[in-house]
Amino acid sequence: MKFSYVNPTQIHFGQGQIETVASSIPTTEKVLVIYGGGSIKSNGVYDQVAKALESHTWQEFSGVEPNTTKETLDKAVAIVKQDGIDYILAVGGGSVIDGSKYVAAAAKYDGEGWDILTGDHQVTDATPIGAILTLPATGSESNMGAVITKAETQDKLAFLAPAVQPKFAVLDPDVMKSLPEKQLINGIVDAWVHVCEQYLTLPTNAMVQDGYAETLLRSLKSLGEQFEQRDNDEWRANLMWSANQALNGLIGSGVPQDWATHMIGHELTALWHVDHARSLAIVQPSLLRNQLQYKRAKLEQMGVNVFGLDKSEDLAERTIYAIEQFYLQLNVPTKLTEHGSDKAAAIDAVIDQLTQHGMVVLGENQSITLEKSREILTEAIA
Incomplete structure (x- = not known):
C-alpha cells in the first residue's frame, strides 16, 4: 500500500x-x-x-x-x-x-x-x-x-x-424528504456499486479499506431492507453519509479498483437513457459471473462478511446471487429491456460505443476485452 x-x-x-x-x-x-x-x-x-x-x-x-x-x-x-x-x-x-x-x-x-x-x-x-x-x-x-x-x-x-x-x-x-422512492432506491444502488468497484477486486490484506468497505455495504444493505423506514430522520442521514463515504477516495486508496461496470453501464445510459444506478444493477451481476476466476476470493469474503453466508465451494456464486436478490428486492431490474426487441443490434451498439471510447480492455486485471464485454452484455440484455 x-x-x-x-x-x-x-x-x-x-x-x-x-x-x-x-x-x-x-x-x-x-x-x-x-x-x-x-x-x-x-x-x-x-x-x-x-x-x-x-x-x-x-x-x-x-x-x-x-x-x-x-x-x-x-x-x-x-x-x-x-x-x-x-x-x-x-x-x-x-x-x-x-x-x-x-x-x-x-x-x-x-x-x-x-x-x-x-x-x-x-x-x-x-x-x-x-x-x-x-x-x-x-x-x-x-x-x-x-x-x-x-x-x-x-x-x-x-x-x-x-x-x-x-x-x-x-x-x-x-x-431528501420530498424525493421520489425511485430516486432513493437509485441512491442505495449507486452507492453500493461504488463500494463494490473498489472492493470486489483482488485480495490485498488492506484491513482498513476492506473493513470500511464492508461496513458501508452492510449499512446500505440494511437501508435497503429497512426501506419502509425511509421517512425516518436516521434512515435519511445514514443513506446520505454512506453515499458520501462510498466515493470520497478513502476506501479506494492503496487498493486495486475495477470500474468496468460503470464504463459499460454508461453506454446503456447514453444509448437508452437508463437511470445510471439501474444501468449498474443490470451490468454488475453478469460481469461478476464473467470474471469469477479473478474475483472469487473477494466475493467469498463479501459473502461471509456482508451477507453472513456460510463457507462452501460455491460461496462466490451464492454471493453474486445475493447481490442480484438485493437489487430485485428493491424492484431494480438486473436485465436490460429498454433496448427494444433486437438484442443483437443492442449488443453491437454498445460494443461500438466502447470501441469508440477506447474502452477495449477494462477491469482491475485488464481482463475484460471487447469479447468479454460482449459476453457480459449477452447475459445482461434481455
Missing part, C-alpha cells in the same frame, strides 16, 4: 446546515447558483439558499437535466465567462454537481469544453465550487470526478481533476 490521500472538501452535515453557505462563500464573490428541474423551489431548499446568499451578489442557472448534457452546460459556461462569476454553488444531486464541475473547468478554458472529457485539455484551473446535496448517490459533492453526456453524439465520458473538487458541501438529510 503506497498512496497519497487528501480530501479538502469541508462537510457541513445535518439538519439546517444550508445556512452555513452564508459564511462558506466570501460576500465579495459573485455567485452562480446551478440547479436542475426546479424541485428545489417546491421543497423549500431554494428559499433557504436565497436566505443564505442575501448578503451576496448572485444569479441562477436552472435546467440541468439528469445525465446532464454538454449542450445545456455550455450555456452556463457562457454566463460564467460573460458575467464574471467568481463562485459556483451547485444545488442538486450528482448530475448537477458533475455538471457544475464541467462548467467550472470549461469557464477557465478558451477552447471547446468537450476537450476536457476527451483528454485533449488537462484541467489545472477552475472556478471554485460549493455544493448543496439534494440526492445522495454519487459522492460527487466531495470528490474530483464528473461524468458528462454529449447528446449530439450519445457519448458519456468522465474526467478527474483536483481543481474541480468542491471547497465545501452541505449534507442536510431533510432535503
Whole structure:
C-alpha cells in the first residue's frame, strides 16, 4: 500500500446546515447558483439558499437535466465567462454537481469544453465550487470526478481533476424528504456499486479499506431492507453519509479498483437513457459471473462478511446471487429491456460505443476485452 490521500472538501452535515453557505462563500464573490428541474423551489431548499446568499451578489442557472448534457452546460459556461462569476454553488444531486464541475473547468478554458472529457485539455484551473446535496448517490459533492453526456453524439465520458473538487458541501438529510422512492432506491444502488468497484477486486490484506468497505455495504444493505423506514430522520442521514463515504477516495486508496461496470453501464445510459444506478444493477451481476476466476476470493469474503453466508465451494456464486436478490428486492431490474426487441443490434451498439471510447480492455486485471464485454452484455440484455 503506497498512496497519497487528501480530501479538502469541508462537510457541513445535518439538519439546517444550508445556512452555513452564508459564511462558506466570501460576500465579495459573485455567485452562480446551478440547479436542475426546479424541485428545489417546491421543497423549500431554494428559499433557504436565497436566505443564505442575501448578503451576496448572485444569479441562477436552472435546467440541468439528469445525465446532464454538454449542450445545456455550455450555456452556463457562457454566463460564467460573460458575467464574471467568481463562485459556483451547485444545488442538486450528482448530475448537477458533475455538471457544475464541467462548467467550472470549461469557464477557465478558451477552447471547446468537450476537450476536457476527451483528454485533449488537462484541467489545472477552475472556478471554485460549493455544493448543496439534494440526492445522495454519487459522492460527487466531495470528490474530483464528473461524468458528462454529449447528446449530439450519445457519448458519456468522465474526467478527474483536483481543481474541480468542491471547497465545501452541505449534507442536510431533510432535503431528501420530498424525493421520489425511485430516486432513493437509485441512491442505495449507486452507492453500493461504488463500494463494490473498489472492493470486489483482488485480495490485498488492506484491513482498513476492506473493513470500511464492508461496513458501508452492510449499512446500505440494511437501508435497503429497512426501506419502509425511509421517512425516518436516521434512515435519511445514514443513506446520505454512506453515499458520501462510498466515493470520497478513502476506501479506494492503496487498493486495486475495477470500474468496468460503470464504463459499460454508461453506454446503456447514453444509448437508452437508463437511470445510471439501474444501468449498474443490470451490468454488475453478469460481469461478476464473467470474471469469477479473478474475483472469487473477494466475493467469498463479501459473502461471509456482508451477507453472513456460510463457507462452501460455491460461496462466490451464492454471493453474486445475493447481490442480484438485493437489487430485485428493491424492484431494480438486473436485465436490460429498454433496448427494444433486437438484442443483437443492442449488443453491437454498445460494443461500438466502447470501441469508440477506447474502452477495449477494462477491469482491475485488464481482463475484460471487447469479447468479454460482449459476453457480459449477452447475459445482461434481455
